[in-house]
Amino acid sequence: MIRDLRICFVGDSFVAGVGDPEHLGWTGRLAADSERAGLPLTRYVLGVRRQTSAEVAARWAAECTPRLAGGAWEPRVVLSVGVNDTAHEDGVPRLAPDRSVAALTGMLDRAAAAGWPVLVVGPPPVADDAHTERTAALDDRFAQVCAEHAVPHVPVVGHLAGNPTWMREVAAGDGAHPGAAGYAALADLVRPHWTAWLAGRTPQR
């Protein structure tokens, strides 16, 4: 029995793979890996630059529905948001943490109602350390929301902040986005959780 997996990758510029000259991003690397492992899948990339969790929450269901609903296939969603929430504008976060948590909660509730299994990938670090600290704090709250929804959550901000490749590429780029090697490092972090999630089980900790 060949599986017909159709997966929407929902989120921000990091989901869109901005900055990767190879135009794969972390989502394309994971998908190509799955193909090599004998598990082909349809990949719909729905990342939009600069969007906060609330902005993603306002559009994601309308975009996922024509791609996922109503067919004899396995619909799934990978969700990654938050970096734009914690960016400061005029000295305050673009989105207050409580609103970020509410946006994620609403998306997980709606995905559960639609019958779409979700994997949440936490937001990554940027060149601005204070911004990254706010992101890490928000991601701790995201992890709690995911646990409450029995949805797997992959924290990446701490690992990547200590990854010289990621931090060097971000600094050499626009201060936020890495290049090909950075996205490969992010894919490496997500891979064990992704593989376990596709197999329908939760990864061993």
Next chain:
Amino acid sequence: MIRDLRICFVGDSFVAGVGDPEHLGWTGRLAADSERAGLPLTRYVLGVRRQTSAEVAARWAAECTPRLAGGAWEPRVVLSVGVNDTAHEDGVPRLAPDRSVAALTGMLDRAAAAGWPVLVVGPPPVADDAHTERTAALDDRFAQVCAEHAVPHVPVVGHLAGNPTWMREVAAGDGAHPGAAGYAALADLVRPHWTAWLAGRTPQR
């Protein structure tokens, strides 16, 4: 002056790159080429499997707007539809040619109103010759619509129907979608038009 190009690739499964184990499709190959040529761009891939021109027309503007509107960048659209229109169901095309033409016309009118330059890539051939003949006839009408809108149109159905790599991969796959080499061949056909379009001029015939 570095350009900030943001391009939505709108259409069906061929735009989504279905069947390519490398997960680049023709759109990823063109974008990676542009990067190598020193012209980075944000690539938003908005192809949805099985969708007719009318189905694409019903969603594309809502999806392109948050990605293209309102910023200090160059918004553009690459559009490719039609193969699903000419597929037969119960002995008749899923979408009548007049409705396909109306859908394309409506999209080009709306893109012009939004100030989004468009490049139209014609629909490709599949394994079923009668289906491909209907596609070729529809694409002739699409070419006329594009000419009336002063929008560049890249016909590919005839070239690819005579391309052994494309036809072999389609036959070896699901009868519609090629693999990596077929998508590379499609990218090769589009490339001169794409390059000229990005440069803001129309290609020499």
